[in-house]
Each structure stands twice: as structure tokens, then as C-alpha cells.
Amino acid sequence: MNKKIQKILLKKNKSKIVSLTAYSKSIAKILDQYVDIILVGDSMANVLYGHKNTHKISLKNIIQHTLSVKLGVKKSLLVVDMPKGTYNNFKSAEKNIKLVINETKCDAVKLENNKKNYKIIEKLTKRKIPVMGHIGYTPQFKKKFKIEGQTRSETLKLLKEAKLIQKAGAFSIVLECLSPHSAKLITRELNIPTIGIGSSFYCDGQILVTDDMLGISGFYPKFVKKYVNLNRIIAKAVKKYSREVKLKKFPKIKNFLNGTKRRK
Ligand code: KIV
Numbered sequence: 001m002n003k004k005i006q007k008i009l010l011k012k013n014k015s016k017i018v019s020l021t022a023y024s025k026s027i028a029k030i031l032d033q034y035v036d037i038i039l040v041g042d043s044m045a046n047v048l049y050g051h052k053n054t055h056k057i058s059l060k061n062i063i064q065h066t067l068s069v070k071l072g073v074k075k076s077l078l079v080v081d082m083p084k085g086t087y088n089n090f091k092s093a094e095k096n097i098k099l100v101i102n103e104t105k106c107d108a109v110k111l112e113n114n115k116k117n118y119k120i121i122e123k124l125t126k127r128k129i130p131v132m133g134h135i136g137y138t139p140q141f142k143k144k145f146k147i148e149g150q151t152r153s154e155t156l157k158l159l160k161e162a163k164l165i166q167k168a169g170a171f172s173i174v175l176e177c178l179s180p181h182s183a184k185l186i187t188r189e190l191n192i193p194t195i196g197i198g199s200s201f202y203c204d205g206q207i208l209v210t211d212d213m214l215g216i217s218g219f220y221p222k223f224v225k226k227y228v229n230l231n232r233i234i235a236k237a238v239k240k241y242s243r244e245v246k247l248k249k250f251p252k253i254k255n256f257l258n259g260t261k262r263r264k
Contacts, residue, residue, distance in 0.1 A: 002107055004077040005130055005171050008036060012193045017172075017205025019195055020213070023048055023065045027210060028072030035076055037195070039110065039207060040066045042081040042140070046219070047211045054139045057083045059096055066104040078106045079132055084140040087111055090120045097129055110174065112138040113161060118168045125169025133165035133173035136182075136199065147198075149182025162186045162194075174207065175199040177223070198223030 011017050019037035022028040023044045031038055044065060045057040066080050080100055087093035097109050108130035111117060121131050135158060136148040149155045158178065165173055172193045175183050180200035187194045187202050196203030198221070208224060211217035215229040244250035 002077075002130060004075075004107055008077055008172060008193060011036070012191070012204055017193055017195060019205055019207035020210045021207070022069045022072070022210060025068045025071040028069040030072075031210065032073050032076050036205070037079055037207070038069065038073055038076045039079045040069050040081060040106070041209065042083050043209050047209060047217050055084045059083055059086055059099065063100060063103050066100070066106055070104055070106065077108065078104075079108045079110050080104065080106045081110045084112075087117065087120060090123050093117075093120050093124060094127070094129075097124065101129070108132055108171065110134055112140045113165060114138070114141045115161065118164045121165060121168035121170055131168075131170045132195075133162070133168075133170040134176065135161050135165065135173060135178075136175050137177040145177070147177050147179055149179045155179070155182040155185060158182050159186050159189060162190055166190050166192050172204075175203055 008017060017037065018035045019039060020031050020035050021039045021041040021043060022031055023040060028038055040062060042054040042057045042062065044061065045051040045054040049057070049061075051057070062080060062083055066078070070078060082093070082097065082100070086096040093111075100106065100109060110132040111121060112134040121133065124131055137145060149158045159182070162173055162175075170192060172195060173190070175186060175194050175196045177198040178186070178196070178200075180202060183194065183196055183199040184202035187204055193204035195205040195207050197207050209217065209219075212219050212224045213227050215226045216231050216234070218231075220226055241250065
């Protein structure tokens with residue numbers, strides 16, 4: 001088994017798993033120093049491309065961004081979100097996932113669950129393709145946002161889903177927007193680590209969309225903690241640059257290229 005995946009599995013019940021999303025090398029390089037898992041999420045559809053959902057992001061988009069992210073990753077586990085429509089049946093899932101793995105050399109892929117793809121996950125994991133599951137609010141398949149697992153019967157359904165994904169061979173599972181009670185029960189009942197987003201502190205690890213926690217996406221639901229307001233910091237720097245160019249304060253003689261090295 002991939003050593004990075006082994007390391008993640010060993011953290012269950014010992015130490016929390018830290019995960020964030022990345023879509024480019026520069027961000028990935030920073031994250032790589034502090035996180036266990038970097039996800040090239042299809043959330044790039046909303047965050048980068050301004051789509052109203054994640055449905056239209058293509059395999060080509062995902063591969064292109066993963067190639068960039070890969071350049072910044074040395075130690076973290078690199079997981080790639082498979083876009084909607086790329087794993088409708090085993091044949092297309094295998095073809096598309098192999099393309100992603102071969103082109104990007106990522107470590108694993110993530111598949112959102114639609115309650116029909118257990119067999120697909122099982123066949124993939126039997127062929128040694130590492131799969132991360134994803135249940136709860138799964139934007140590829142659910143039209144309306146809702147906190148999942150608020151009643152006992154919903155919780156039991158989610159637990160069954162999670163167990164089937166584990167049985168199919170997934171090495172971990174994202175729990176998105178689950179009630180604390182459901183997240184606690186599922187985390188306790190599974191042997192594989194759970195990674196929560198909007199699902200309380202009971203999960204084995206946490207993931208956030210990096211642009212949200214850095215304050216650049218403009219999307220700040222209650223479960224996101226904005227660790228910095230990067231929008232404000234960037235705006236301040238750009239305003240200063242703009243003023244200096246107009247006032248001919250930039251560039252200065254020290255910024256002239258004679259005798260200095262240019263970036264290749
Ligand atoms: O696409 C994404 O960023 C995700 C995370 C929110 C888990 O799937």
C-alpha cells in the first residue's frame with residue numbers, strides 16, 4: 001500500500017488528520033508543509049470558474065490543476081476529485097481514473113457517493129486504485145443544501161452508506177455537513193478515518209476549501225473559520241502598487257534589470 005495512505009490510516013484514533021484543497025502550485029507548496037492531505041477539489045468550479053455548482057468542471061480542468069498542484073507537493077497525500085459524470089459505470093470510471101493517475105501521478109481519487117457506486121468502488125480498489133469516499137451533502141448529486149443526518153433514521157442510513165463504502169475498500173471518507181451526532185456515530189463505527197467538513201469535531205480529520213479559510217472566495221458559511229482576510233490584504237497591496245505606478249514611484253532604479261537575474 002502507498003506509504004502516505006498507510007500514514008493516514010495510522011492516525012485513526014491517535015491524531016487528527018489535517019486536509020485542505022489546492023488548485024495551484026503556489027498554494028500547494030505552502031499547504032504541503034502543514035497538512036496531511038491535499039485535495040484538488042471540484043469546488044474549483046465555484047471558486048475559480050464562477051460556476052453556480054460543480055457539475056460542469058471537466059476532467060481536463062481537473063488534470064490541468066492537479067499537474068500544477070503536484071509541482072508543490074512533496075509529502076502530503078495528493079487526492080483528486082473525480083468530476084461529475086466521469087464515474088457513472090465501472091468502465092468509464094476505470095478509464096477516466098487511470099487517465100488522471102497516469103497523467104498527474106496523484107496518490108488517490110475521491111468519488112462522491114450516489115448510493116449506486118459501491119460496486120464501482122469495490123472493483124477499483126480491487127485493482128489497487130485508492131479511493132476516498134464522500135457522503136452527506138454531495139454537491140454533484142444533491143440539488144439543495146441540507147444538514148444531513150438530523151433524525152435517527154437518516155443517521156442510520158448514513159451509517160449504512162459509510163459502512164458499504166468502507167466494505168468496498170475505500171481508505172477514508174469525507175463527511176460533508178452531517179449532524180454532530182451522525183459524524184460521531186459514523187466515526188466511532190468505522191475502521192477507516194472520517195474527514196469532516198461542516199461535520200463537527202467528532203471526525204478523525206478536517207477539510208476546508210482553502211480559499212474560504214483564507215478569506216478570498218467570498219463564501220463563508222458558519223462551518224468555515226476565516227483565518228485571515230486575504231482579500232483585504234491583497235486589495236491593500238494592489239492599491240499601493242496602482243498608486244506608485246501612477247505617481248512614478250515604481251519602478252525605481254533599483255528595480256532596473258541591468259546586472260540582475262531574470263526569472264526564467
Ligand atoms: O471539492 C471540494 O473541495 C470538496 C471538499 C469540500 C471536500 O469536495
